[in-house]
Amino acid sequence: MKHLRKQHPKVSDVGEFGLIRQLCGIVQTSGTSVVRGIGDDCAVLRGDHPRKYLLYTCDPVVEGIHYRPTDPPRKVGWKAMARNLSDIAAMGGVPRWAVVSIGLRRGTDTRWVKQLYAGLQAAAKAFGCQIVGGDTTHVRHEQFVVVALVGEVEKLRITLRSGAKLGDSIFVTGTLGGSLRGKHLSFTPRIHEARWLVARFPVHAMIDLSDGLSSDLHRLAEASPRGIAFEIYAAEIPIARAARGNLAAALQDGEDFELLFTIDPRHVTALRQKWARRFRMELTEIGRVVNSKHRVALLQRDGSRQPLTASGYDHFAAR
Numbered sequence: 001m002k003h004l005r006k007q008h009p010k011v012s013d014v015g016e017f018g019l020i021r022q023l024c025g026i027v028q029t030s031g032t033s034v035v036r037g038i039g040d041d042c043a044v045l046r047g048d049h050p051r052k053y054l055l056y057t058c059d060p061v062v063e064g065i066h067y068r069p070t071d072p073p074r075k076v077g078w079k080a081m082a083r084n085l086s087d088i089a090a091m092g093g094v095p096r097w098a099v100v101s102i103g104l105r106r107g108t109d110t111r112w113v114k115q116l117y118a119g120l121q122a123a124a125k126a127f128g129c130q131i132v133g134g135d136t137t138h139v140r141h142e143q144f145v146v147v148a149l150v151g152e153v154e155k156l157r158i159t160l161r162s163g164a165k166l167g168d169s170i171f172v173t174g175t176l177g178g179s180l181r182g183k184h185l186s187f188t189p190r191i192h193e194a195r196w197l198v199a200r201f202p203v204h205a206m207i208d209l210s211d212g213l214s215s216d217l218h219r220l221a222e223a224s225p226r227g228i229a230f231e232i233y234a235a236e237i238p239i240a241r242a243a244r245g246n247l248a249a250a251l252q253d254g255e256d257f258e259l260l261f262t263i264d265p266r267h268v269t270a271l272r273q274k275w276a277r278r279f280r281m282e283l284t285e286i287g288r289v290v291n292s293k294h295r296v297a298l299l300q301r302d303g304s305r306q307p308l309t310a311s312g313y314d315h316f317a318a319r
């Protein structure tokens with residue numbers, strides 16, 4: 001009889017988030033220093049400060065995946081730093097220190113690398129963060145930039161993905177969709193907005209939109225207690241001009257890097273008024289936290305309700 005070898009699934013079979021779930025079973029944390037490990041926008045760590053947590057995040061940008069070889073290097077550097085700043089914003093925090101690792105082909109111009117660093121430095125400096133080290137390697141094929149960033153947040157102001165409460169209003173900053181037409185290389189991480197929010201309002205849950213609204217709503221739902229579900233209204237989704245009126249693009253396109261958060265509805269009037277006085281950018285109430293078996297649902301203009309699947313960006317999904 002032919003020996004049957006056990007077939008291990010490929011990463012594309014389990015998907016990005018199925019894979020991360022499996023990794024969670026291998027890396028186990030111990031002790032009291034890790035407040036949150038895998039599962040939020042940043043790891044949350046107990047340092048020496050009595051009233052603050054440390055935040056720790058790490059995101060790569062890879063040639064051909066996150067940028068094109070012909071994109072301006074300054075913008076590639078900006079994006080590499082800003083993605084990480086956005087994860088600090090999602091926790092309500094302040095960025096402090098970054099390290100940067102780069103993989104370069106031998107034939108790359110030093111001018112390209114210096115412009116890359118001008119972009120990294122510009123984004124870091126704009127938000128009070130310092131680049132303090134990194135590593136450099138050569139690659140044979142695609143180049144990459146990996147930033148790891150440490151931030152801080154007051155313990156009382158931290159915003160986790162898991163904090164949504166029944167009845168909360170769901171808000172999103174800015175407009176969504178069509179980021180690939182340009183915004184993905186030059187977006188502003190919402191650090192100032194997040195800091196302003198957490199200083200004035202008890203935000204219950206927050207995430208930055210990196211994989212698309214529908215997928216990132218599922219991230220919030222997965223982090224929330226049982227029975228907590230997210231219902232959004234099709235008519236209220238702020239569609240970016242670059243998405244050309246396409247609701248599906250606003251729901252599914254990745255790399256918006258806007259903030260998605262929930263807050264008790266009794267704060268909504270004050271939030272709207274104060275926001276309008278402080279920022280020019282849109283802030284839109286797009287839905288409610290409800291009790292439903294569909295963890296994420298879309299309420300259509302005609303009043304019909306349909307489950308919304310996590311159809312945003314998955315690095316390993318079949319394409």
Ligand code: ADP
Pocket residue numbers: 020023037038039040041042043059087210219
């Ligand atoms: P984000 O988009 O905010 O960077 P994700 O939703 O992609 O975060 O990731 C979910 C969680 O999985 C995060 O807490 C992240 O730190 C963790 N994670 C992702 N990839 C890995 C990995 N290769 N090893 C360990 N943890 C990972």
Ligand code: MG
Pocket residue numbers: 041086087090207208209210
């Ligand atoms: Mg994030």
